[in-house]
Amino acid sequence: MRGLAQYAMNGRRQAITAALLCGLIPLANMLTPAIVGLVGLRHGPREALMVAAWAALPLFGWAMAGDITPLILLVGVFVLATVLRQSSSWQPTMLVAILVGVGAELALRLRPEFLVLLTEQVEMFMASGNTEMPAVPPDMMQGVLINLFGVMHMFLAICLLMLARWWQALLFNPGGFQQEFHQFRLQPSVAVALMVLFVLASFGITALSGWTMYFVLPLFFAGVALVHGLIGIKKLSRLWLIAFYMLMLNPPLAQLLAVFALADSWYDFRGRIQKQS
Known part of the structure; x- marks a missing residue:
């Protein structure tokens, strides 16, 4: 490659x-x-x-x-x-x-x-x-x-x-993409807007009723970046990433990851952990 x-x-x-x-x-x-x-x-x-x-x-x-x-x-x-x-x-x-x-x-x-x-x-x-x-x-x-x-x-x-x-x-x-992706986090206003659109579309309230997954994917990738970032900060084994991606094969867990990304947009887990270490 x-x-x-x-x-x-x-x-x-x-x-x-x-x-x-x-x-x-x-x-x-x-x-x-x-x-x-x-x-x-x-x-x-x-x-x-x-x-x-x-x-x-x-x-x-x-x-x-x-x-x-x-x-x-x-x-x-x-x-x-x-x-x-x-x-x-x-x-x-x-x-x-x-x-x-x-x-x-x-x-x-x-x-x-x-x-x-x-x-x-x-x-x-x-x-x-x-x-x-x-x-x-x-x-x-x-x-x-x-x-x-x-x-x-x-x-x-x-x-x-x-x-x-x-x-x-x-x-x-070298290493630039890893650093860039590990730091990726949605702004609170953007994350909340995506989640609101997802909820409205899920209940068919808006004209975008078929677009629920479009609003979840940015949150999903932000969640993936969060997990990669936390594993990088803690310097954990790559086996944790393998286990993580195996869990993501379960759709409900993938949606739960989007919720964690929403919380991270406000709480900044990576930033808080780095300050404590």
């Missing part, structure tokens, strides 16, 4: 070559947005746009074949890298990532044939199970799939941007 990032940083031609070659290979094409993000973080949006224009060529081919995810992530990571470079803050970047999810939803709605195929595949999977599943109206099923599609792309765009930021730190600022 480091070799790929280092090669891409040798010049525009090398970055374009790396992005194009990754874009041609299934699964590896998910690294193309990260390469563009790295270029954007290091050299700015203009240079990243030059690389993205070439990188998009194979991704357009995948989109025509039915896989629109790499192309959506290319656009999303480019936007997020621009925001992070200009703001030097993960908070506005996380908030803009919500728009990436919304954009992914719109892209899926513009491909109704793909949505129908996806719905049929899910219904076949549910029907093949051993247990009887309650009948779900097609409109409701499509609504859930569209929302999950958007949330998945928001999550992946943030993860790929983090990969690009880690590459940048690895090559030019």
Whole structure:
């Protein structure tokens, strides 16, 4: 991974070559947005746009074949890298990532044939199970799939941007990403606003009733940063991180982590522990 990032940083031609070659290979094409993000973080949006224009060529081919995810992530990571470079803050970047999810939803709605195929595949999977599943109206099923599609792309765009930021730190600022991420904490007003929107959307009070997870993800990543920061301050074993990520496979615990992130925005656990030590 480091070799790929280092090669891409040798010049525009090398970055374009790396992005194009990754874009041609299934699964590896998910690294193309990260390469563009790295270029954007290091050299700015203009240079990243030059690389993205070439990188998009194979991704357009995948989109025509039915896989629109790499192309959506290319656009999303480019936007997020621009925001992070200009703001030097993960908070506005996380908030803009919500728009990436919304954009992914719109892209899926513009491909109704793909949505129908996806719905049929899910219904076949549910029907093949051993247990009887309650009948779900097609409109409701499509609504859930569209929302999950958007949330998945928001999550992946943030993860790929983090990969690009880690590459940048690895090559030019060793340890910089770890320090930056360990300190990431949402402002109290932003954290409360996200939680209020989540509660309102959960009860269908607002027009954003299907967007609950969009408001949770920034809090979730702030919670992940909190755990990483606390483990770093206490200098605990990496086994604690492994155990933590295994626990995060349980959705209720992931939501509980968002609550801890909300509390941390007011209490600043890391700052208080550092003062006591």
